Amino acid sequence: MLDRISNKLSDIVRQVSGKSSITEKNVQDAVDEIKVALLEADVNLRVVRRFVNHTIREATGEAVLRSVSPAQQFVKIVHDRMVSLLGDERQDLELKGPDTQSVILLAGLQGSGKTTTAAKLAAHLKSRENRTPLLVAADLVRPAAIDQLEVLGEQAGIPVYTDRSTKDPVRVVKGALKEAKSRGLNTVLVDTSGRLQIDEDLMAELEKVRKVADPQEVLLVADAMTGQNAVEVAKTFDERMDLSGVILSKFDSDTRGGAALSLKSVTGKPIKFIGVGEKMEDLEPFYPDRMASRILGMGDALSLVEKAQETYDEEEAVALQKKMRSATFTLEDYLDQFQRMRKMGSVQSMLEMIPGLKGQISEDDIDENQMKHEEAIILSMTLEERKNHRILGPPRRKRIARGSGTSVYEVTRLLKKFDKMRQTMKKMSKNKKYQNQMLSQLGGM
Numbered sequence: 001m002l003d004r005i006s007n008k009l010s011d012i013v014r015q016v017s018g019k020s021s022i023t024e025k026n027v028q029d030a031v032d033e034i035k036v037a038l039l040e041a042d043v044n045l046r047v048v049r050r051f052v053n054h055t056i057r058e059a060t061g062e063a064v065l066r067s068v069s070p071a072q073q074f075v076k077i078v079h080d081r082m083v084s085l086l087g088d089e090r091q092d093l094e095l096k097g098p099d100t101q102s103v104i105l106l107a108g109l110q111g112s113g114k115t116t117t118a119a120k121l122a123a124h125l126k127s128r129e130n131r132t133p134l135l136v137a138a139d140l141v142r143p144a145a146i147d148q149l150e151v152l153g154e155q156a157g158i159p160v161y162t163d164r165s166t167k168d169p170v171r172v173v174k175g176a177l178k179e180a181k182s183r184g185l186n187t188v189l190v191d192t193s194g195r196l197q198i199d200e201d202l203m204a205e206l207e208k209v210r211k212v213a214d215p216q217e218v219l220l221v222a223d224a225m226t227g228q229n230a231v232e233v234a235k236t237f238d239e240r241m242d243l244s245g246v247i248l249s250k251f252d253s254d255t256r257g258g259a260a261l262s263l264k265s266v267t268g269k270p271i272k273f274i275g276v277g278e279k280m281e282d283l284e285p286f287y288p289d290r291m292a293s294r295i296l297g298m299g300d301a302l303s304l305v306e307k308a309q310e311t312y313d314e315e316e317a318v319a320l321q322k323k324m325r326s327a328t329f330t331l332e333d334y335l336d337q338f339q340r341m342r343k344m345g346s347v348q349s350m351l352e353m354i355p356g357l358k359g360q361i362s363e364d365d366i367d368e369n370q371m372k373h374e375e376a377i378i379l380s381m382t383l384e385e386r387k388n389h390r391i392l393g394p395p396r397r398k399r400i401a402r403g404s405g406t407s408v409y410e411v412t413r414l415l416k417k418f419d420k421m422r423q424t425m426k427k428m429s430k431n432k433k434y435q436n437q438m439l440s441q442l443g444g445m
Contacts, residue, residue, distance in 0.1 A: 002041075002254060002255060002256070002257040002260070002294075002295055003255045004040070004041065004255040004256055004257075005037055005038070005040070005041040005255075005256060005257045005261075005295065006257075006294065006295045006296075006297065008033075008037040008040075009034065009037055009078075009295055009296050009297070010295075010296055010297025012030055012033050012034060012037070013075050013078065013296050013297060014297070015030070016030050016071050016074055016075060017071050017072065017075055019071045021071075022071050022074060024060050027056065027059045027060055027074060028056070030074070031052055031055055031056055031059070034051075034052070034055070034078065035048060035052050038051065038261065040256075041256040041257045041258050041261065042227035042228055042256050042257075042258025042259075043257070043258050043261045043262050044228060044231060044258070044262035044265065044266050046265075046266075047085065047261065047262050047265045047266065050265070051081055051085060054081055055077060055078060055081050058077045058081075059073075059074050059077050059078075075296075078296065079292055079293065079296055082292035082295060082296065083288050083289045083292045084288075085261055085264070085265060085292075086260065086261065086264060086271070086286075086288035086291055086292055087264040087270045087271060087286075087288040088288055089288065089289075090285060090286065090287045090288065091245060091270035091271075091272055091286075092272075092285075093216075093217050093245075093272065094216055094217065094244070095131075095187065095216050095217070096186075096216060098130070098131065098186050099186070100186065101177070101180060101181060101185075101186055101187075101188065102131075102186060102187050102188070102216045102217075103177070103187075103188045103189075103190065103213050103214065103215040103216060103217075104121070104187065104188070104189045104190070104215060104216065104217045104218075104219060105190045105192065105209065105210060105213055105215040105217070105218045105219070106118050106121075106189065106190065106191055106192060106219050106220075106221055106247075107192050107194075107206055107218065107219070107220055107221070107237060107241060108194050108220055108221035108222060108233075108237075109194045109195060109196065109197070109198070109222075109223075109233060110142060110194035110195055110196050111194070111196070111223070112194065112221045112222055112223045112249055113221060113223065113249035113250060113275060114139075114191060114192075114194055114221040114249075115139065115145060115148050115149050115152070115191050116148075116152060116249075116275075117221045117247055117249050117273075117275060117283065118135060118149065118152075118189050118191040118221075119135060119149065119152035119153060119155070119156055119158070119280065120156075120275065120280055120281075120282065120283035121189060121219075121247070121273065121283060122135050122153075122156060122158045122187075122189050123156040123158065123280045123281065123283075124273075124281075124283050125187055125189075126156070126157075126158060127281075131186055131187040132184065132185045132186050132187065133158055133185065133187040133188070133189055134158070134159055134160075134161055134176065134179065134180045134183070134185040134187070134188050134189070135149055135152075135153050135158055135159070135160045135161065135189050135191065136160075136161045136172065136173060136176040136188060136189065136190045136191060137149045137150070137160060137161065137162045137163075137172070137191060138169040138172045138173055138176075138190050138191055138192050138193070138209060139169075139191050139192055139193045139194065140166075140167050140168075140169055140172070140193060141193040141194075141195075142193065142194065145191070145193075146162050146164065149162075149191055150162065152280075155280055156280050159183075159185070161175065161176040161179050161180075163175055169192065169193065169205060169208075169209050170208050170209060170212050173190055173209055173212050173213050174212055176188055176190070177213070188213075190209065190213055190215070192205075192206060192209055193205060198233065198236050198237075203240045203241075206240070206241060207240060207241070210241060216244075217244045217245065218241050218242065218243050218244050219243070219244065219245050219246065219247050219272065220233070220234055220237050220238075220241075220243050220245075220246045220247070220269075221246075221247045221249055222234055222246055222247070222248055222249065222259065222263075223248075223249055223250055224248040224249065224250050224251045224253075224254040224259045224260060224274070224275075225250050225253055225254050226259065227256060227258035227259055228258055228259070228262065230248070230258075230259040230263070231258075231259055231262045231263055231266050231267065234246055234263060234266075234267045234269060235266065235267055238267055238269060243267075243269050244269070245269055245270050245271065245272035246263055246267075246269055246270070246271050246272065247271070247272060247273045247274070247275065247283075248260060248263075248271055248273075248274045248275065248286075249274075249275040250275055251274035251275055251276055252275070252276040252277055252282075257295070260274075260291070264288075270286075271286040271288075272285070272286055273285055273286055274286050329422050330386060330387050330388070330389070331378050331381065331385070331386040331387075331389050331418060332378075332383070332386040332387055334378065334418060335375065335378045335379070335386065338371070338374075338375050338378075373404070373406050373410060374414050376404040376405065376406065377400060377401075377404045377406055377410065377411055377414055378414075379404070380399075380400045380403035380404040381400055385400075389415055389418065389419075392411075392415060394408075397411045397412060397415075
């Protein structure tokens, strides 16, 4: 995500960080490069000017130029300005307590991913906030919108309120609010109609729905890939609907970043969530400081830890550590790690979160196909073979290769790799000096 601007800005940060001293000319040159990168990313011109002026003023002050590490001070200034651009602090949803009904109204243009986002947000509230959501199919214009929400609700295990007997969204919302109250569901998420473009009919309809729903949150779902157009759409919706925030969908496909970097400054409305994939769990809370660090190539260790905590509980982590120490880690465990990693996201997205790795490892360095082949090989083994790979002689390897669509050479290579990895794990878990040495080598790599 935001690959284009992230690569350029992280390169600039690395160049400045490598200088032992810094001058006003160094600052001006770096800021000029940042300005070009922001404009190429489709960031609003006024936002770029404000960013540049603030950065130059702070970076050319005496406190910076005379500091012990002026280059690092400059990087910190750029980071802080980027955080400010993105919204300063994380803005949570402002919902009522769990014993009182809360309403979230989602609006947006057709094609922005509104219906899918509604289901993802409901799943997020259910799994992470312990809310009891009800999805409301109030998009009565787009063909199959009701069907789509019903399918998504079933996937997420969330009830969906529909009324196919009417074309009046106000009536649907009234019915949904009564239904939620009678069933004791505390969070109502209303999916509204979109249009291919903003028009008076759309706004008039939304105003009626807003009045009857009396929502605690009015969220615009905007396509991150549309850049400045998403910002203009947000301004127009806010004027009529008084938005409480924005959800940027398709954020994982946005290489430029114009919408994310302009929205808060232009509209004053915070980005509350970003859509980072097609799966139901691919909706992330938006943290300006973490996103700024990722854009500047500084990683995002906190988000990586949170993803890991969602995938592993403490008991599982302790059990895994014991297996590593005793070298009883099996291919069954290895397969389990593959599947858990997949739940955390793509390997590339996780590498981007590790501080210091931005720009050091590219997608070309990661052979996803080899990982899929290794998974296929292990899945072609019996449970006994996965638990004791020592019994895998030539006949078994031949059978496994045939069953996984690979070669005996690939099966043998995996087994050798696995043996080496087990020994490394054992050494690292028992020897602090060796552990530090390995980490140092990884950093160098």
